[in-house]
Amino acid sequence: MAELSEFEEMYLKRLFEAHVDKPSAIVKTTQLAEMMDVSPASTTEMIQRLAGRDLVTHIPYKGCRLTPEGFQQAAMIKRREGLIEILLTEVIGFEGDVLEAACKIEHAIDEGLEMALDKMLGYPERTPSGERIPV
Secondary structure, three states: OOOOOHHHHHHHHHHHHHHOOOOOOOEEHHHHHHHHOOOHHHHHHHHHHHHHOOOEEEEOOOEEEEOHHHHHHHHHHHHHHHHHHHHHHHHHOOOOOHHHHHHHHHHHOOHHHHHHHHHHOOOOOEOOOOOEOOO
C-alpha cells in the first residue's frame, strides 16, 4: 500500500478513537468533521478517498467505519503515538504539551523505529495517562 499522508493518518486515528468501544459502529460524517475541526464536505471527500484505498467503508449520508485494513493501520498510528508519549514523559522528561508533540512525531516513525522504541521502553501496554497501547 502507498504511504498515507499525515492528514489521512489523522482521519484514521480519529476513526480508531471513535471505534475503540464499538468497532462495528458507524461514525457519522458530522461527528468526524467535528473531531477533525473541518467541514463535513471536506470530511466526506476524505472518507471517499480512504474508501478508495479500502481503509474505510463509506455509507452515504450516514458516515463510515474502518475496514479491517483501516483498523490495522489506525492501530499502528495510535500505537506509535503511545510509544512517543512514554518516550517524551518518562525518558526525556518533556514538560510541554506531550499529546501535541507525540501527534506531530508519530507520523515520522517507521516500523523499525517503532520496534526499537517498544523494546527500549520495555514493551509497555499503557500510556502515562493509562490509555491502552494497541499491539
